[in-house]
Amino acid sequence: MNLFENIRLALEGLRANKMRALLTMLGIIIGISSVMAISTLGSAMTGSVTKTMDKIGGKNIMVYVTAKNYEVASTFQEDDYVTMDELENFKAAYSDEVKAISTSSSLGAGELSKGYIHRNVTLTGVSPDYSMVNNVKLVQGRFISPRDVQGDRHVIIIDTTVRNSLVGIHGDALGMEIQVDTQNTNETYTVIGVYEKLVIDNPLFNMGDETRIECFIPISTAMALNSETANVSGYTNFTIMATSGTDSAAFSQISKDYFIKTLAKSSDFTIQAESLEAMASEATGMLGTLSLGISVIAGISLLVGGIGVMNIMLVSVTERTKEIGIRKALGARNSAIRSQFIIEAIIICLIGGLIGVGLGSGLGILGSTLMKFPSTPPFGPMIIALCFSMAIGVFFGFYPANKAAKLDPIDALRYE
Incomplete structure (x- = not known):
């Protein structure tokens, strides 16, 4: 058979x-x-x-200054901050691996107002490379420029929901002056750009308070307005965007080793670097x-x-x-x-x-x-x-x- x-x-x-x-x-x-x-x-x-x-920056490496011993109270000294010159030197030394470096400094939550319109916002000071590193998509105007940072200008980037409230969906908010009140500041800014908020439709990622809108100003302006950073000439955290052909997980260790050398040997702080690519690999694993x-x-x-x-x-x-x-x-x-x-x-x-x-x-x-x-x-x-x-x-x-x-x-x- x-x-x-x-x-x-x-x-x-x-x-x-x-x-x-x-x-x-x-x-x-x-x-x-x-x-x-x-x-x-x-x-x-x-x-x-x-x-x-990938959407929020798959090739990004987050670098931050952290205490060596959390059980002992440590205070930042001038030498503990990573300066802009050190960032530029690093970028020049690894020009084939580094696409951009962004820095940011939060000014905290506040209220944006123009006439009878009031919106809850978070004010963040950013560097010019922030838009590239964090995938900020502009729909009108321009982003923060080096001149804005150098001149501590009072300019602001708002998102489309604020623009829609101010002048409508097809309106032009560029050049408009708006007031933003935070806990310690009350300043007027000129709108130079409008961006579209990045939507992360993924319940695995908690993107924070979705009702509060993030607006961007020059990082120098934010640091000058913040009493805690007004006299600081460096940064305690920044983000490196690696080039497409770079192994960001391996390069994060190189970055860590490089910036540890910039700290004083007697410093109470050290450097930590985390690659989003490595974090994604670990999560998927x-x-x-x-x-x-x-x-x-x-x-x-x-x-x-x-x-x-x-x-x-x-x-x-x-x-x-x-x-x-x-x-x-x-x-x-x-x-x-x-x-x-x-x-x-x-x-x-x-x-x-x-x-x-x-x-x-x-x-x-x-x-x-x-x-x-x-x-x-x-x-x-x-x-x-x-x-x-x-x-x-x-x-x-x-x-x-x-x-x-x-x-x-x-x-x-x-x-x-």
Whole structure:
């Protein structure tokens, strides 16, 4: 009996006992569908983390001055700050790896007002490279320039929601003077640019208070207006944007080592550098490990399903004892009998696997869509799941098939 004949007999047997076959497949279906759903959700979340990191600056390296010992109170001295000259020297030394360096200094929360319009804002002083490093998209005007920083100018970049409140969606707010009151300042600024707020539609990333709008002013202006930084000539944190061909994770260590040398040996502070690319890799690795662990737990149901397949195949051998006896009496070899029942077990598991893949993929797509991580089922786990289901058919179908092959034809023909 050839392979196709065995497959035909297996399908006819399943067709004759539809309910029994479905119940037998249930464990396989549940196991495969669970693995596929988890794999799809894991793939969606991993892709979402990567895309979000790229959106907010995947090649960025955050560098900051931090205390060596947090248990001891430390005060910043003049030599503990990283100066603009040191940043420029670093950029020149690593011109092939560094695309831009941005600095920022928060002036805190406040209220922007113009006539009867009032909006809650956060005022942040930034350097000219800030827009490139942090993917600030201008829709009108220009960004902060070196001249604005050098002259401590009172100019401001607002976002589109503030512009819309002031002059409407198609209005022009450039040149308009607006007042911003913070806890310690009350200043008037001239609007030189309008930017579109970067929307991060990802619940894994908490972007802070979405009701408060960030506005940008020259970093020199912000530092001069802040009593804590008015007499400071350097920075305690900055962001390096690496070029596209640079391994930002490795370059973060180079950056750290470089700026540690700029600090005095007696300083109570040191330098830390973190790469967003490395953080994204770590996050996706954790998600992958979590998905794998849950998949292994879900895969245990496949073993339960395999036991069900073995059980039903033993029942099938018992029911078809006389048929086996007739075939052996007509000259069928043990290998032919064995292959018939193994193929039947494989067909049961394969059909259950196909149903599980379809069901699990559908659940995964639905779940990823509801979680705002639209994704398609990964092809690799799909193939592995189907191959594993067939392997279960071989493993758990061998014992019943071997038992059928070893039946004595005389005893089989006498069986009632």
